[in-house]
Amino acid sequence: MSASDIHDIEFRxxxxxxxxxxxxxxxxxxxxxxxxxxxxxxxxxxxxxxLRMIGGFEQPSEGDVFIGDIRVxxxxxxxxxxxxVFQHYALFPHLDVENNVAYGLRxxxxxxxxxxxxxxxxxxxxxxxxTGFGRRRIHELSxxxxxxxxxxxxxxxxPKVLLLDEPLAALDRKLRxxxxxxxxxxxxxxxxxxxxxxxxxxxxxxxxxxxxVMSAGRIRQFARPQEVYDRPADxxxxxxxGKTNKMTVTAEPGLLRLGNGATLPFAGPERGxxxxxxxxxxxxxxxxxxxxxxxxxxxxxxxxxxxxxxxxVAVPGVGEFLISTNRHGLDANDLIEPGEAVSIGxxxxxxxxYPA
Amino acid sequence: xxxxxxxxxxxxxxxxxxxxxxxxxxxxxxxFIAILVFSVGxxxxxxxxxxxxxxxxxxxxxxxxxxxxxTMILAPVGAFFCLLVAxxxxxxxxxxxxxxxxxxxxxxxxxxxxxxxxVRTYAWIFILGARGxxxxxxxxxxxxxxxxxxxxxxLLGIVYGYLPLMIMPIYVSLExxxxxxxEASADLGASPVRSFFNVTLPLSLPGVATGVALVTILLLGExxxxxxxxxxxxxxxxxxxxxxxxxxxxxxxxxxxxxxxxSVVVLIITLAMRLAWRFAGTRQVDLV
Numbered sequence: 196m197s198a199s200d201i202h203d204i205e206f207r208x209x210x211x212x213x214x215x216x217x218x219x220x221x222x223x224x225x226x227x228x229x230x231x232x233x234x235x236x237x238x239x240x241x242x243x244x245x246l247r248m249i250g251g252f253e254q255p256s257e258g259d260v261f262i263g264d265i266r267v268x269x270x271x272x273x274x275x276x277x278x279x280v281f282q283h284y285a286l287f288p289h290l291d292v293e294n295n296v297a298y299g300l301r302x303x304x305x306x307x308x309x310x311x312x313x314x315x316x317x318x319x320x321x322x323x324x325x326t327g328f329g330r331r332r333i334h335e336l337s338x339x340x341x342x343x344x345x346x347x348x349x350x351x352x353x354p355k356v357l358l359l360d361e362p363l364a365a366l367d368r369k370l371r372x373x374x375x376x377x378x379x380x381x382x383x384x385x386x387x388x389x390x391x392x393x394x395x396x397x398x399x400x401x402x403x404x405x406x407x408v409m410s411a412g413r414i415r416q417f418a419r420p421q422e423v424y425d426r427p428a429d430x431x432x433x434x435x436x437g438k439t440n441k442m443t444v445t446a447e448p449g450l451l452r453l454g455n456g457a458t459l460p461f462a463g464p465e466r467g468x469x470x471x472x473x474x475x476x477x478x479x480x481x482x483x484x485x486x487x488x489x490x491x492x493x494x495x496x497x498x499x500x501x502x503x504x505x506x507x508v509a510v511p512g513v514g515e516f517l518i519s520t521n522r523h524g525l526d527a528n529d530l531i532e533p534g535e536a537v538s539i540g541x542x543x544x545x546x547x548x549y550p551a
Numbered sequence: 552x553x554x555x556x557x558x559x560x561x562x563x564x565x566x567x568x569x570x571x572x573x574x575x576x577x578x579x580x581x582x583f584i585a586i587l588v589f590s591v592g593x594x595x596x597x598x599x600x601x602x603x604x605x606x607x608x609x610x611x612x613x614x615x616x617x618x619x620x621x622t623m624i625l626a627p628v629g630a631f632f633c634l635l636v637a638x639x640x641x642x643x644x645x646x647x648x649x650x651x652x653x654x655x656x657x658x659x660x661x662x663x664x665x666x667x668x669x670v671r672t673y674a675w676i677f678i679l680g681a682r683g684x685x686x687x688x689x690x691x692x693x694x695x696x697x698x699x700x701x702x703x704x705x706l707l708g709i710v711y712g713y714l715p716l717m718i719m720p721i722y723v724s725l726e727x728x729x730x731x732x733x734e735a736s737a738d739l740g741a742s743p744v745r746s747f748f749n750v751t752l753p754l755s756l757p758g759v760a761t762g763v764a765l766v767t768i769l770l771l772g773e774x775x776x777x778x779x780x781x782x783x784x785x786x787x788x789x790x791x792x793x794x795x796x797x798x799x800x801x802x803x804x805x806x807x808x809x810x811x812x813x814s815v816v817v818l819i820i821t822l823a824m825r826l827a828w829r830f831a832g833t834r835q836v837d838l839v
Contacts, residue, residue, distance in 0.1 A: 250738055272740070273736075273740050274740075277738075278739065279735075281734070281735055285732050285735035287735070287750060289750075298739050299739035300742045302739055304747065348739070349738075352739065476690045
């Protein structure tokens with residue numbers, strides 16, 4: 196079984212430099228066939244550069260990019276079996292919706308019969324729920340509709356891989372959530388590989404089968420969304436994906452010593468200075484009576500979110516913690532007021548320790 | 552004195568467009584009305600204008616049909632050749648030229664305007680005259696080549712003189728072209744050549760239309776270049792107008808020709824812009 200039976204896209208030691216600036220450093224990545232993969236990272240992390248190297252708009256300075264079996268380093272964009280949904284859609288303003296969608300089919304040689312083109316364009320428009328919009332001009336459409344046209348224009352060509360460059364960034368929140376679900380079901384229906392670039396961790400976690408977290412031109416973690424969230428590979432991932440409480444601790448045999456001298460039980464092999472990370476929802480607080488645990492503090496802020504309540508708790512000598520509590524009932528008394536003294540507990544399984 | 556916001560807005564508008572409106576009314580609208588009135592009048596016995604209401608002058612237009620015809624050929628043909636030279640130049644400037652030198656190169660396009668067209672056209676007389684290029688051609692064994700006072704010389708002078716006016720609007724429309732559209736075109740499988748014809752060219756048509764309209768309109772009134780480089784042998788409307796107003800002092804007849812010319816110009820602009828809008832799918836057309 197060759198690599199291409201499993202992988203649609205592969206980066207082998209790919210580096211991309213622009214003059215003195217290195218955008219992508221020695222990336223190795225294999226995107227499994229038929230997967231929905233998100234490239235996630237802050238702006239400037241190199242995720243868009245990676246996407247553009249697959250699309251053929253950038254050439255790697257070093258290393259090889261493969262689409263299926265074929266090394267595509269020297270293949271111009273117009274010969275690559277992939278299609279892209281551009282960030283600002285890049286729809287042709289001088290063509291109507293139908294002709295935008297038909298554009299790719301018209302470029303194919305041997306020519307496709309125009310009846311066939313019409314049929315496939317109609318099917319693509321139906322897929323993105325734009326039936327009847329064929330004759331509209333692009334500037335007559337809303338942002339969400341333009342987004343769908345861009346999607347239809349790409350998928351009508353039945354690409355091996357669909358590249359999506361921040362496709363939902365320009366949409367408002369409600370529309371974005373709808374489109375996230377639509378993209379997911381579209382991907383399932385089409386069965387083709389989706390590679391999505393986003394800086395929105397929620398989007399990456401909710402839509403994709405695999406998340407590739409990038410930072411400063413390198414891949415930090417490539418794993419399933421749950422894995423990325425529950426077991427971040429490093430502090431950057433822990434920080435970037437979701438919220439994380441961090442504190443500097445000293446690991447000693449059997450315990451972790453906090454900044455205020457208190458200790459937490461710990462069984463891991465690490466020793467010396469380290470950073471402890473805990474998700475807000477892995478922690479809990481309770482009004483402390485006289486009993487103090489190792490972590491005792493005072494609520495400084497409360498953010499009420501309906502089903503959840505988030506508290507900022509200051510622990511002297513250690514720092515500020517964000518703790519998220521699930522409001523199980525509608526007990527009027529469950530909310531803790533700022534200023535109250537609380538003791539903090541946590542789920543030891545959720546505790547992660549990283550080198551300082 | 553308290554002013555409502557609406558009043559103040561109207562005042563600002565008036566102040567902004569007042570000067571140009573006054574200038575145009577005084578020097579464009581009034582003279583044009585005068586010409587309209589003249590065109591239905593009669594030539595006074597001693598020359599000039601005498602009041603009347605007759606369309607006799609318009610009936611007489613066929614007498615100058617040759618000048619009209621020459622102009623109607625020269626203007627679009629000149630504009631077309633201008634376009635042939637200008638488009639690649641504008642394309643290079645807007646898309647291929649290194650960004651660092653772009654502004655410098657673009658300003659070079661306008662440099663010829665720093666000297667008068669008359670002077671520059673005279674320079675061509677010397678270049679094309681017997682002691683210029685033909686002299687050099689004779690040295691390499693091509694004797695008796697006649698360049699000056701030929702239609703070719705007129706065309707050359709026209710392309711030379713009006714080139715910047717064609718380059719600029721095309722440059723502007725190409726410069727605004729979103730290069731992501733070209734990436735999208737390539738992504739969808741179009742080779743660079745096809746991308747040019749499918750995307751770049753249609754989207755630059757408003758600029759092309761502006762340039763063609765601009766140059767055609769100016770050429771309709773052109774008389775200097777044909778006079779100097781064509782040896783005055785070929786008569787154009789511009790020449791006819793100069794002749795009628797200054798020499799034979801037949802103002803009504805000159806006015807009738809001028810009115811006809813203006814009508815043709817307005818018609819051409821309207822048609823050209825309509826066409827460009829239809830192709831580009833946008834009404835954003837910039838007159839330079």
